[in-house]
Amino acid sequence: MSSGNFNNTNASARPWFERLDRIDRRWIFLLMFLAVAGPILWIGVTGKTLPEAPTLAARAVFEEIDHLPARTLVLISFDYDPASAGELQPMATSLVRQCAAKNLRMVFIALWPLGNQVAQQTIQDVIRDDYPALKEGDDFVNMGYQAGNEAVMKLLLTDFAKAFPKDSRGEATSNIPMLKDVKMVSDFPLLISISAGYPGSKEWVQYVISAYNEKMNFVTGCTGVSAPQLYPYFPQQIAGLLGAIKGAAEYESMVNASLAVDGVATPPKYLQAQRRMGPQLVAHLLMVGLIIVGNMIFFARKRRGAA
Amino acid sequence: MTRQRKTWLVLGAVFVALLVARGMIGQGLGRVYVKRTDVTVKLPETAVNDVAGAPSALTSGSTNASTTTASTQAMETPAAASTASSSATTISWQEWKQVTPLEFNAAQKANPAQTEITLSWPRTIGLWLAAFFTLAIFSFLYADNPFYKIAESLVVGVSAAYWGVIGFWDTLVPKMFGALTPGLVKSLVQPSLVAPEKLQQISMIFALILGVMMLWRLLPRGGWISAWPLAFIVGVTAGLKIVSHVESDLMAQAAATMKPLFVSVTDASGATNMWDSWWASVANVLLVAGVICCLAYFFFSVEHKGVVGGAARVGIWYLMITFGASFGFTVMGRIALLAARVEFLFDDWLWLIDPNHFRGL
Numbered sequence: 001m002s003s004g005n006f007n008n009t010n011a012s013a014r015p016w017f018e019r020l021d022r023i024d025r026r027w028i029f030l031l032m033f034l035a036v037a038g039p040i041l042w043i044g045v046t047g048k049t050l051p052e053a054p055t056l057a058a059r060a061v062f063e064e065i066d067h068l069p070a071r072t073l074v075l076i077s078f079d080y081d082p083a084s085a086g087e088l089q090p091m092a093t094s095l096v097r098q099c100a101a102k103n104l105r106m107v108f109i110a111l112w113p114l115g116n117q118v119a120q121q122t123i124q125d126v127i128r129d130d131y132p133a134l135k136e137g138d139d140f141v142n143m144g145y146q147a148g149n150e151a152v153m154k155l156l157l158t159d160f161a162k163a164f165p166k167d168s169r170g171e172a173t174s175n176i177p178m179l180k181d182v183k184m185v186s187d188f189p190l191l192i193s194i195s196a197g198y199p200g201s202k203e204w205v206q207y208v209i210s211a212y213n214e215k216m217n218f219v220t221g222c223t224g225v226s227a228p229q230l231y232p233y234f235p236q237q238i239a240g241l242l243g244a245i246k247g248a249a250e251y252e253s254m255v256n257a258s259l260a261v262d263g264v265a266t267p268p269k270y271l272q273a274q275r276r277m278g279p280q281l282v283a284h285l286l287m288v289g290l291i292i293v294g295n296m297i298f299f300a301r302k303r304r305g306a307a
Numbered sequence: 308m309t310r311q312r313k314t315w316l317v318l319g320a321v322f323v324a325l326l327v328a329r330g331m332i333g334q335g336l337g338r339v340y341v342k343r344t345d346v347t348v349k350l351p352e353t354a355v356n357d358v359a360g361a362p363s364a365l366t367s368g369s370t371n372a373s374t375t376t377a378s379t380q381a382m383e384t385p386a387a388a389s390t391a392s393s394s395a396t397t398i399s400w401q402e403w404k405q406v407t408p409l410e411f412n413a414a415q416k417a418n419p420a421q422t423e424i425t426l427s428w429p430r431t432i433g434l435w436l437a438a439f440f441t442l443a444i445f446s447f448l449y450a451d452n453p454f455y456k457i458a459e460s461l462v463v464g465v466s467a468a469y470w471g472v473i474g475f476w477d478t479l480v481p482k483m484f485g486a487l488t489p490g491l492v493k494s495l496v497q498p499s500l501v502a503p504e505k506l507q508q509i510s511m512i513f514a515l516i517l518g519v520m521m522l523w524r525l526l527p528r529g530g531w532i533s534a535w536p537l538a539f540i541v542g543v544t545a546g547l548k549i550v551s552h553v554e555s556d557l558m559a560q561a562a563a564t565m566k567p568l569f570v571s572v573t574d575a576s577g578a579t580n581m582w583d584s585w586w587a588s589v590a591n592v593l594l595v596a597g598v599i600c601c602l603a604y605f606f607f608s609v610e611h612k613g614v615v616g617g618a619a620r621v622g623i624w625y626l627m628i629t630f631g632a633s634f635g636f637t638v639m640g641r642i643a644l645l646a647a648r649v650e651f652l653f654d655d656w657l658w659l660i661d662p663n664h665f666r667g668l
Contacts, residue, residue, distance in 0.1 A: 029448045036642060037649050044653060044660025086647025087640055113473045147478045150547060170499030207547075210555035224640025228633040236563045237555065244636055245643040268663045275662060279646040280639060287638060 017300040020293060028290065035286045039278035049274035050281065051253075057231075058250035061219045061240030062098070066258070068190060070103040073178070075188040077204070078122075080196035081114035084223055090273035091221035091248035092122050092194045094255045097270060100131040101259055105178050106140040107188070109164060111152060111199045116145040116168060125269060136169075137176050144168035149199040153207040156185040186215045193220045201230055205237050213237065221247065245280060248273035311450065318449075329657060334666060336658045337438070339430035340411040341403040343423055348398045403427065407665035438656040441648050483518075486511035564598050566591040597625045 014022075043049065054062070068074070076095065080088045099106050108123065110116040119142055127134050134140055143164040146152045155163040160182050161173040173179055181187065185208055195201040201220040209218045217239045222230055224244030234241045242251050252273040256266045308316075329336050406424055414424045443458035485492045486503040493500045503511075517536040524533035570587035572580045603615055604622030611619045653659045658666060 026449060032645075033649075036645050037653070040646060040649050040653060041660060044650075044662050047662070084644075086644040113469075113477065145477060147473075147482070150551075154547070165501035166499050172499075172501055206551035206555040210551060210559060213559075224636040224638075224643065227636045228629070232560060232563075233555075237559055244639045245646075246639060271662075276643055276646045276650075279649075280642055283642045283645075284638070 015300070015304070017297040017304075021297050021301075031286060032283060035282045036279040039282050040275075043275050043278045047268075049271055050277050052250045052274060052277070054250040054254050055247075057234055057241040057243065058247050058254070059240075060235060061095075061221075061242055061251055062254045062258075064190060064217055064219050064240050065095075065098050065102060065104070068102065068104055072104050072190070073107065073182065073188050074099055074104045075107050075109065075185065075191045076119075077191070077193040077195075078108060078110045078115035078119040079112050079193055079200040080118065080223075081112050082118065084196035085118060086276075087223050087245050087248070088194050088196060088221060089118070089122075090245070090252060090276070091242050092118070093126055093272065094248070094252045094270065095192055095194065095221065096122050096126045097130070097259070098255045100127055100134060100140075101255075103139075105138075107179070107182075108140070108142040110143075110145040111149060112196070113145050113147075116142070120168065130267075137171070138178050141176055141178060142168045143173075150203055150207050153185075153199070153203060157208060157211055158184055160184055160187070186212045189216055191216055191218045193218070195220055195222045195226065197223070197226055200226070201238070202226070205230075205233050209237050221251075245273055245276050249277045315452065329659075334408065334658060337431065337434055337656045338408065339427045339434055340406050340408060340424055341427040341430065342406045342410070343425070344402045344404060346400055346402055350396055350398065405430065409665055409667045412667070434655060438652060441652060483511055483515065487515065564595065566595060568592050568595065596621070601625050 065074075076099070078092065096106065106127075108119045110119055123140065123142060127140055136142075144167060146164055148155075152163050160179070164173055166172050167176060185191070191204065191208065193201045193204050195204075201222050204218060204220070209216070213236075218237065219240035219242075220230065220238055221242035222244070227241070227243035227247075230238060230241060231243070242248055252270065256270055260266065326336075405427070411424045411426075414421050440458045440461070443454040446452055447455040480492060481497060481500060485497065485500050486508050489500060489502050489508075493502075517539060520532050521536040522533075524530045568588065568591055570584055570591060572583035572587050574580045574583075600618045600622035602622070603618035604611075604626065606615070606619075609615050650660075650662075654662060661667070
C-alpha cells in the first residue's frame with residue numbers, strides 16, 4: 001500500500017483492487033487506533049470484560065503455585081522494565097497476588113536495572129495494600145537489582161548471599177530471617193521469572209534450570225515477542241508459561257476465580273489483563289481483515305495479469 | 308504556507324480546543340494528588356554512631372531497616388521524598404504518597420481547609436509531559452515532525468545517561484571500588500556495603516588490570532593491548548554458552564522430542580480415555596514428524612528429491628506455521644503496548660474512563 005499521496009486523475013477508472021492497493025497507509029494506522037481505542041473506552045465505561053478459557057500452559061502456572069504448601073520459599077525474578085509493563089505487569093500482579101494469598105514466602109530479585117522499581121511497585125500495590133499482615137523480612141523481601149546477567153545466575157547456583165549480599169533496603173542477607181536456610185538457588189522449590197528478553201526466562205533455563213531441573217520447578221511469564229522461543233521448553237524445562245497478554249488474562253481469570261468471595265467484586269487492579277483483551281480482539285479482527293483484503297488484491301492482480 | 312504545515316496547524320488547533328473543552332467538563336483532567344505523612348524513626352545507639360559516620364546513608368534511604376521502628380514500611384515507599392532533620396536518637400521527615408482524586412475529594416468535603424492531601428505540581432507536570440511525549444511519538448505515524456524529533460532525542464539522551472549512571476553506581480562502585488577499597492566506599496557512599504572476601508578483592512585487581520588494558524585502545528599507541536581482555540571475554544563467554552546450550556537446548560530438547568507415538572490416557576477410574584488418548588497421540592506424532600521434517604529441510608548433504616524432498620517440503624510448512632505464530636505473538640505484544648498507552652491517555656490524563664475507580668466516575 002502506498003505511503004504518500006498519489007495522483008487522483010482517473011482514480012475512479014481504476015479497478016477496485018488498484019484503488020485499495022494505493023490507499024494511504026495512514027488510514028490503516030487510524031483504523032488500528034480506533035480498533036484499540038474503541039474497546040478501551042467501552043470497557044472503561046461499562047467495566048465488562050471478555051470471558052477467558054485457560055489453556056494448558058497457563059493452567060500449569062496456576063497449579064504449580066497452587067500445589068505448594070504454605071510458607072514455601074519462592075524466588076520471583078523481575079526481568080523487565082516499564083517499557084514492557086503493558087504486557088507483563090498484569091501477570092506480575094496476579095502472580096504476586098496468588099503467592100501472597102497462598103502465604104508463600106516471596107523473595108524478589110531483578111536482573112534488569114528498573115526491575116527493582118517495578119518489583120517495589122508491585123509489592124506496594126499487592127502486598128502492602130491488600131495483604132498488610134505479611135511482614136518484610138519474614139514473608140517477603142526485595143533483594144533489588146544485581147548487575148551481571150548470566151554471571152548472577154551462575155553465582156546463584158553456588159551462593160545466594162554472594163549474588164545478593166543485601167536487600168533493597170541495605171539489610172545484609174545474613175540478617176534476613178526468611179533467608180536463614182537459603183544457601184543457593186536450589187533451596188527455592190519454585191522459580192518464577194517475568195521476562196521481557198535478555199537476561200530472562202531463556203537464560204534461567206540455560207544456566208539454572210538445566211542444572212537443577214530435578215530439584216526446582218520453573219514457571220515464567222513473557223512478552224509476545226519472546227513467547228515462541230520459550231514454548232519448546234514447555235513442559236519439560238518450563239513447567240508453566242504465560243505467553244503475552246493472552247496468557248496473563250487466562251491466568252488472571254483463574255486467580256480471580258480461586259480468590260473470589262461471594263458478593264464482593266474483584267478489585268479493578270486485578271482485571272488489567274482481561275480489560276486489555278477487548279482491544280486485542282478488535283485489533284486482531286482488523287488485522288485478519290487486512291490480511292484477507294491484501295490477499296484478495298494479490299489474487300485479483302494476478303488474475304488480471306494472467307488475463 | 309505548505310499544505311502539510313496547514314494540516315498540522317488545523318490538527319493542533321482542533322486538539323487544543325478539544326483539550327480545553329474536556330478540561331471544563333466534569334472533574335476536569337490530568338491532576339495528581341499527594342498525601343503528606345510525617346515519619347519519625349528512632350535509632351538505637353549503634354545506628355546513631357553509624358549515621359554520624361556516614362550521613363549520606365540517610366538521604367539515600369539505605370538505613371539499616373532492622374534498627375528502625377514501625378515506620379520502616381513508609382520509609383521504603385519508592386515515591387517517598389524525604390527531608391530529613393535529625394536529633395540525637397530520632398530522625399523525622401515528610402513523605403508524599405500519591406493518592407486518588409476520590410480521596411482528595413473526600414478530604415476536601417470533610418474539611419475544605421485541609422492541607423494533608425494536596426495537588427502535586429511536579430507530578431502533574433510529569434503526567435502532562437508523559438502524555439505530550441506519547442503523542443509526540445505517535446505523531447510520527449502521520450509524518451516526521453519536530454515534536455517526534457524532540458521526543459526521540461530525549462529518549463536517546465536520557466537512556467545513555469541512565470545506563471551510564473547505572474553502570475557506575477551498580478557495577479563500578481559496589482563491585483570494583485567496593486572490593487578494592489571497601490572502607491572508603493562504605494564510609495563515603497554505600498554504608499550498607501557488604502565487605503568482600505579476600506579472594507574477591509584479589510580477583511578484582513585482575514579485573515581492574517583487564518579493564519585498564521581494554522581502555523588502552525583509546526590511546527594512540529598500543530591498541531593491540533586491548534586484544535587480551537577481549538580474548539578473555541570471548542573465551543569466558545564461549546565457555547559459558549557452549550556448556551549451557553548443549554545442556555539445555557541440545558540434550559534436553561532432544562530428550563523432550565523422544566516421545567511415544569501412541570499415548571494411552573487413563574481417567575480417574577483407571578479406564579482409558581479414547582478421546583484424550585487420540586489427541587495426545589496426534590500431538591506426539593505431529594511433534595516428532597515436525598522435528599524430522601524440519602531437520603530434513605536443513606540437511607543439504609543429500610539432494611532434496613523423493614522421500615527427503617517430500618519431508619523437506621513438509622518441513623517448510625512447519626517453518627511457515629512457526630513464523631506465522633511468531634508474527635501473531637508479536638502483533639499481540641505490540642497491540643498490548645499500544646493499548647497500555649491509550650489507556651494511560653484516556654484514564655490518567657484525559658479522565659475519560661475510570662477503570663480503577665480512582666475518581667468515582
